[in-house]
Amino acid sequence: MDSAEKVCIIGAGGSGIVAAQVLDAHGIPFDCFEKGSYIGGNWRYENDNGMSSAYRSLHINTSRRVMAFRSLPMPDHFPDYPDHFQMAAYFDEFADHFGLREKISFRTEVVNAKPADGAWAVTVKGEDGGERTERYRAVIVANGHHWDPRWPEPAFPGSEDFEGEQLHAHHYREPDVLRGKRVLVLGLGNSAVDIAVESSRIADKTFISTRRGAYVIPKYINGKPIDELSNPITSMTPLAVQRFFAMRALGVASAADPTAYGLPKPDHKLFEAHPTVSSELLPRLGHGDITAKPNIDRYPGGRTVRFVDGSSEEIDLVVYCTGYKMTFPFFDPKVFSAPENRLPLYRRVVSVERPGLYFIGFIQPLGPIMPLAEAQCEWVADLLDGRVTLPPAGEMKREIAREERKQRKRFVASKRHTVEVDFHPYLREIRRERKRAEQPA
Ligand SMILES: Cc1cc2nc3c(=O)[nH]c(=O)nc-3n(C[C@H](O)[C@H](O)[C@H](O)COP(=O)(O)OP(=O)(O)OC[C@H]3O[C@@H](n4cnc5c(N)ncnc54)[C@H](O)[C@@H]3O)c2cc1C
Numbered sequence: 489m490d491s492a493e494k495v496c497i498i499g500a501g502g503s504g505i506v507a508a509q510v511l512d513a514h515g516i517p518f519d520c521f522e523k524g525s526y527i528g529g530n531w532r533y534e535n536d537n538g539m540s541s542a543y544r545s546l547h548i549n550t551s552r553r554v555m556a557f558r559s560l561p562m563p564d565h566f567p568d569y570p571d572h573f574q575m576a577a578y579f580d581e582f583a584d585h586f587g588l589r590e591k592i593s594f595r596t597e598v599v600n601a602k603p604a605d606g607a608w609a610v611t612v613k614g615e616d617g618g619e620r621t622e623r624y625r626a627v628i629v630a631n632g633h634h635w636d637p638r639w640p641e642p643a644f645p646g647s648e649d650f651e652g653e654q655l656h657a658h659h660y661r662e663p664d665v666l667r668g669k670r671v672l673v674l675g676l677g678n679s680a681v682d683i684a685v686e687s688s689r690i691a692d693k694t695f696i697s698t699r700r701g702a703y704v705i706p707k708y709i710n711g712k713p714i715d716e717l718s719n720p721i722t723s724m725t726p727l728a729v730q731r732f733f734a735m736r737a738l739g740v741a742s743a744a745d746p747t748a749y750g751l752p753k754p755d756h757k758l759f760e761a762h763p764t765v766s767s768e769l770l771p772r773l774g775h776g777d778i779t780a781k782p783n784i785d786r787y788p789g790g791r792t793v794r795f796v797d798g799s800s801e802e803i804d805l806v807v808y809c810t811g812y813k814m815t816f817p818f819f820d821p822k823v824f825s826a827p828e829n830r831l832p833l834y835r836r837v838v839s840v841e842r843p844g845l846y847f848i849g850f851i852q853p854l855g856p857i858m859p860l861a862e863a864q865c866e867w868v869a870d871l872l873d874g875r876v877t878l879p880p881a882g883e884m885k886r887e888i889a890r891e892e893r894k895q896r897k898r899f900v901a902s903k904r905h906t907v908e909v910d911f912h913p914y915l916r917e918i919r920r921e922r923k924r925a926e927q928p929a
């Protein structure tokens with residue numbers, strides 16, 4: 489077969505393998521290239537691709553029934569919030585169940601992809617270091633967006649002379665590095681709360697430093713995983729109504745007012761930031777095992793860290809939980825890039841400028857990524873099948889601009905929110921696209 493009839497999938501994490509499964513089910517030929525030796529991407533602890541951000545104690549924070557692919561539930565014997573070993577086992581089971589393993593080229597890195605005469609020229613580097621280039625009708629990018637650490641930008645003054653250690657959450661694995669130290673965790677996203685809680689059990693002293701407040705959402709309400717409370721019907725009520733009931737639930741869990749635990753008052757409403765989920769952070773603050781501090785101001789010398797309120801602490805280790813960059817090392821920036829994490833894609837999937845280029849999993853949902861990635865793949869398969877078509881380019885560009893305005897109005901201005909979506913409304917958008925009737929070219 490002329491490979492320009494095939495589709496190239498980059499990556500075999502959750503997004504890549506569901507792309508492979510959906511294309512396979514549609515009878516669309518593809519090659520799937522995976523840099524590492526395993527399926528599962530981020531969820532493969534110590535993945536030999538060198539890209540996983542999973543730490544030893546990591547559990548999912550979106551519950552398993554909500555997070556599983558719709559085509560294969562997670563096993564019933566799994567807990568509500570499995571750990572990364574169980575997640576990797578689930579991905580293995582998924583690949584075996586659908587017979588995908590032999591369709592993936594492991595230890596094969598995509599090093600370049602560029603448009604070439606109406607198709608795509610993709611260059612891969614195999615295990616032996618040798619490179620080869622083939623033509624594809626389309627490229628599905630599924631290389632993940634939580635592997636390239638974003639360090640504070642700009643760096644805090646004096647950080648280069650700080651005599652303590654500095655680590656990014658991406659490189660954090662085992663709590664041993666925290667033992668007996670005075671640890672400062674920077675940020676108030678999910679990496680920060682997990683690592684601060686872990687540190688509070690083993691470090692000499694733990695501080696969490698944050699430039700803004702957050703509502704810290706527990707994993708359970710009334711014995712049910714909190715994300716099971718949202719469903720397609722509740723998601724159709726106005727946001728203000730959803731917020732009212734959610735704030736009431738948080739009140740019952742004593743989590744509606746983070747200032748009660750020493751954290752700053754959030755400068756935004758609930759659902760205007762990516763959820764920070766932890767059932768442990770607030771009690772650890774209440775116990776005095778973690779101390780909240782405002783943002784870092786500077787490193788004045790030695791091991792001292794000065795904060796913006798003028799206070800200082802002696803710190804042995806700073807853990808920057810400052811998020812990730814979306815990067816595509818296999819694209820020349822002239823072909824595609826995402827400066828400041830901005831991805832101008834139609835419905836977060838389709839490149840208008842680069843026909844035949846699709847992105848799977850490049851969303852940050854209030855909820856899990858995987859079922860949305862699965863829906864994205866079904867839509868892409870429909871497009872590749874010719875069962876549905878895209879709107880004209882002008883219309884797509886206007887929709888992208890409209891979506892960006894909506895995004896800026898709704899969410900806190902931060903590089904972590906450029907691809908934030910509501911779970912059910914986004915699913916509905918993709919379903920609507922899948923109903924778009926085939927039109928003559
Ligand atoms: C600590 C942490 C916890 C998280 N917890 C949750 C959670 O509870 N729920 C949730 O929904 N999301 C969570 N996420 C988000 C996470 O990104 C997704 O769960 C999921 O890993 C996304 O899958 P993916 O396939 O898109 O990306 P990844 O899992 O990153 O997989 C990308 C794959 O592409 C491969 N690849 C990359 N570049 C190339 C190349 N050039 N050539 C070939 N292969 C390549 C990689 O080797 C990798 O296997 C978490 C993220 C982090 C960092």
Ligand SMILES: NC(=O)c1ccc[n+]([C@@H]2O[C@H](COP(=O)([O-])OP(=O)(O)OC[C@H]3O[C@@H](n4cnc5c(N)ncnc54)[C@H](OP(=O)(O)O)[C@@H]3O)[C@@H](O)[C@H]2O)c1
Nearest residue numbers: 547548549640641675676677678679699809810811902904
């Ligand atoms: N399953 C789990 O339990 C789990 C665990 C870890 C991570 N995750 C997921 O992994 C993804 C990444 O999470 P993350 O926590 O690593 O990153 P993140 O969500 O991007 O959060 C980054 C945090 O760092 C702050 N920050 C960024 N730059 C800063 C600076 N220069 N100075 C001060 N503060 C700064 C941000 O504040 P602003 O809000 O002000 O920008 C935010 O609080 C998310 O999808 C998350 O849900 C899940």
